[in-house]
Amino acid sequence: MVEGRGWVRPFFQLWLPLAVALIFTLFPFYWMAITSLKPNSELYNPKVMPLIVHNPTMKHYIDLLTETDFLTWTYNTMLVAVISTAISLVFGIMLAYPLARMRFPGAALIAFAVAATYLVPQPLLFIPMADIINSLHLGDTLSAVILTYPTLLVPFCAWLLMGYFKTVPKDLEEAARIDGATRLQTMVKIILPLCTPGFISAGIFAFTLAQNEFLYALIFLTNSDVRTVPVGAISELVRGDVFYWGQLMAAALLGSIPVAIIYSFFVEHYVSGLTAGAVKQ
Amino acid sequence: MSASTLPVPPRTASGNRTLGRSRFREWTEKEAVFSWLMIGPPILFLCAMVGYPFLYGCYLSLMHRPVATTGEFIGLGNYIANWNDPVFWRVARNTIVYTLVTTFLKAVGGLGLALVMNQSFPMKNFVRAALLLPFIVPTVLSTIAWMWILDPTFSVLNWLLIAAGVPAPGPSWLGNPVLAMCSLIVINTWRGLPFYAITLLAGLQTISPELHEAATTDGATTWHRFRYITLPLLQPVLFIVTMFSIIFTFSDFQLVYVLTHGGPANATHLFATYAFDIAMSAGQFGLGASVALSMLPPLALIIVALAIYMRKR
Known part of the structure; x- marks a missing residue:
């Protein structure tokens, strides 16, 4: 019994729930x-065991990259995410x-x-x-989303950065001021460099939120050449009732990879952002 | 690092500065002036892009305004129409069920997973990173994968069920009103649970192990330690996470729009998707705005409470 307990307890308390x-x-x-690697003959044949790929093919990826505007959508998504993250960080700093x-x-208000x-x-608000x-004639331009995404990201960045700014001791600021630095110089040269981890956290988070955004992109972007990946995939790889499942899955996977790579490099920053601000979905 | 070694330009770099300019600088050096100059631009931006649309939305909700017309003012007409619309109440019920059930599942599951993760085991950081994936991958893209998992004809889930002896063709996950809502609830939980788990795990890690050791010495059982140490200390984090989750589940759009479009027969429409259908598909901007704003009273209570709570922390 004693020996049994040696593995039974960790099995039920740790490994089983973790595996599930x-x-x-x-x-x-x-x-x-x-799914993205299966040929259509395998995808649409209910008799084939679906859990593994029997005859892997790159056809869906090739079709996705050559027959659709997927690369344009990826470029748009990146461009919009980078610019709106940059705007949001700057505004976030100015607020926080x-x-x-x-x-x-008025500070409390x-x-x-x-x-x-x-x-x-x-x-x-949509x-x-x-x-x-x-009425601003911005429909079907990337400016429409670049202008609206920061409305979601600025308050978030400001909130997260306030926490970081509060951790820098006041003495540093006072010392710099006594040495003759202006408030702006103190901020830019003394305090901000100390908060770099905060900027990375806020930046990563804002970036993933911008990549995830769907509603505004869906409403504002109806031309294929200005679409982002989520909107492009859902509206152009589904034609009427026909779902191009192989291409859809290839698009979903490729569309997730940039976020996943950035995330894997900065997991710690991401988690600290997640837990510091308690976060928008 | 002593502050005096930092490269700070001297205050009087040039002697020939005009009097006016130094006065201006003195003015901008005042704490209040500097602060307002700093927050001014972002505040203006937020007023223009959040405050104004919000007020404009309130105004729109009082208009009868089919797309591409100037519309006419009809007071509370849209709200009265909603009140008498059975679909509106169906939507309200769906939203409440969806929010309460997923929030409960995410809170319980997230807490459980956080407790499991709070033990030491090999590759912990890797496991934590893997568990967060559903939360970081764009929702629409992961929902596409779920759509294929639940496909009426080629569902892998049904393949497994049939292999286990369930009569073919197996349940229609998105075609049956109850099952469609259950599917949405499971997928929303799938996406939101890591957020709870990782945030609560961070909360758990701030609890000093000495407290648990002292309690164990005093003869407390595992359950007692959980009930009287872990839970009370975790309560603030749990509160914030839950409130967040309620706000963003209540106003969820993406998942439903992609997976069921509100169907079958409005069984899974939430406020956001219903408002979208009315405003964007049927072109009734005023009525759509009134449906969206119907979310405001319950949300406002939570938002104000949480904003006050967060500011105090």
């Missing part, structure tokens, strides 16, 4: 990967720095407003936003 969680978590990705380190009239804005979900974008 991992299978549940990773199965859809496995499914994505093998005074809120975290200065006293000024602004901090509340930023927190509230951060929590306002997008579906509350209808008026569509009307506004239309």
Whole structure:
């Protein structure tokens, strides 16, 4: 019995639940990967055992890259994500720095407003936003999403960065000020460099949120050459009732890879961002 | 590192600065002035791109405004129409069920997974990274994979069930109203659970092991330690995570739009997808805005409570 307990306890308390969680978590990705490699004859034959690939083929990838605008969508997604992340970081810093380190009239109200804005979900705003974008004649331009994504990202970045800015001791700032630095110099040359991990966290997070965004891209972008990957995949690889499953899976996998790579390099930053701000989905 | 070694340009770099300019600088050096100059541009941006659309949305919801017309003011007409619309109430019920069930599953599952992950085992960081994948991969793309897993004809799930003896063709996961809602709930849980687990794990790691050791010495059982040490100390994190999850599940759009489009027969429409259908597909901007804004009262309560709570922390 004593020997039995030696493996029974860790098995039920650790390995079994962990294995169940991992299978549940990773199965859809496995499914994505093998579906994208199956020839159509295998995909649409219910008699073939579906859990493995019998005759792997790259056809779906080749078709995706040559017959659709997938590369354009990828380029658009990247461009939009990078620019809106950059804008959001700059605005986020400008908001968070005074809120975290200065006293000024209205600070409490602004901090509340930023927190509230951060929590306002997008579906509350998309209808008026569509009307506004239309009346600005920005429909079907990447500017439409570059302009609107920061509304989701700025409050988030500001919130996350406030936490980082608060951790830098006030003495450093005072010392710099005594040495004659202006407030701007103190901020740019003393405090900001110390908060680089915060910028990486906020940046990674904002970037993945921008890649994940769907609603605004769906409404504003109807031309294939301005679409992002999620919108392109869902509207052009599904024609009427016909689903191009192989290509859809190839697109889903390729579309996930950039985020996954960046994420794998910065897991720690991502997790600290996730846990610091408690986060928007 | 002493501050004096840092490269700070001297304050009086040039002696011939004009009086006006130094006055201006003195002014911008005031804490309040500097702060407002700094936050001004982002605040203006947020007012223009969040505040204005919000108010404009409220105004739109009071209009009868088919697409490409200027519309007419009809007061609360849209809200009254919603009140008398059985589909609207169906949508409200769907949204509430969807939110409550997924939030419960994610909270319980996430807490369980966090407790499991809080033990030491090899490749822990790798496992943690793998478990977070559903949360970082763009939702639409992972939902496409789920759609194929639940496909009416070629579902791998049904293949497994049939292999296990269930009569063919197996359940129609997205065609049956109840099963379609269950599928959405499972997939939303799949996507959201890692967020709970990893955040709660970070919360667990801040609890000092000494507390548990002391309690064990005093004869506390595992359950007692969980109930009287872990749970109370985890409560703030659990609260924030749950509130977040409620807000963003209540207003979920992507998953439903891609997987079921609200069907079959409105059985899975949520406020966001229903508002989208009315405004974008049927072109009724005013009515759509009123459906979207119907989310506001319950959300506002949570948002204000949480914003106050977060600011206090």
